[in-house]
Amino acid sequence: MTLSIGFTLNGKAVSMEADPAERLLDTLRYRLGLTGTKEGCGEGECGACTVYLDGLPVNSCLVPTYQVRGARVETIEALDPVQLGPFLEQGATQCGACTPGVVMTALWISAHPELLETHTVRELMAGNLCRCTGYDGIVDAVATTIGEVGEGGRGKGEA
Ligand code: FES
Numbered sequence: 289m290t291l292s293i294g295f296t297l298n299g300k301a302v303s304m305e306a307d308p309a310e311r312l313l314d315t316l317r318y319r320l321g322l323t324g325t326k327e328g329c330g331e332g333e334c335g336a337c338t339v340y341l342d343g344l345p346v347n348s349c350l351v352p353t354y355q356v357r358g359a360r361v362e363t364i365e366a367l368d369p370v371q372l373g374p375f376l377e378q379g380a381t382q383c384g385a386c387t388p389g390v391v392m393t394a395l396w397i398s399a400h401p402e403l404l405e406t407h408t409v410r411e412l413m414a415g416n417l418c419r420c421t422g423y424d425g426i427v428d429a430v431a432t433t434i435g436e437v438g439e440g441g442r443g444k445g446e447a
């Protein structure tokens with residue numbers, strides 16, 4: 289059995305049939321060719337698969353595709369490459385496996401600076417794991433993006 293669904297993907301209408309067990313991550317990567325979204329753990333722990341669902345960051349490995357019916361999905365491919373500048377400049381990417389998810393979360397934080405009144409960048413980025421960078425570059429890139437760079441380049445409240 290498959291389900292007929294329609295949703296908006298990076299500003300364009302998509303219609304397709306989806307198996308009820310199909311993950312949004314697999315739909316994006318293997319059926320729609322958007323391989324920028326990565327799979328790390330496959331179980332909601334690493335954040336490599338982060339996309340926006342109706343404007344909120346979600347782990348696409350945990351989202352059944354049929355549940356995005358009528359929704360707006362945005363992936364790393366929708367971003368302006370200029371937005372990656374701070375991440376390259378601050379050494380926030382090495383192997384790159386985590387980078388699309390990190391960037392998606394970081395830019396969402398950047399669009400919601402009020403969150404920094406109650407949380408540090410590290411706390412807000414806790415759902416995005418990285419095996420390579422040690423996180424300092426990621427934190428610095430986020431801080432740069434939101435214009436919060438303070439002494440030592442760590443932004444408000446960062447060690
Ligand atoms: S692959 Fe989705 S959270 Fe790790």
Ligand code: FES
Pocket residue numbers: 380381382383384385386387417418419420421
């Ligand atoms: S850059 Fe390799 S996992 Fe983050």
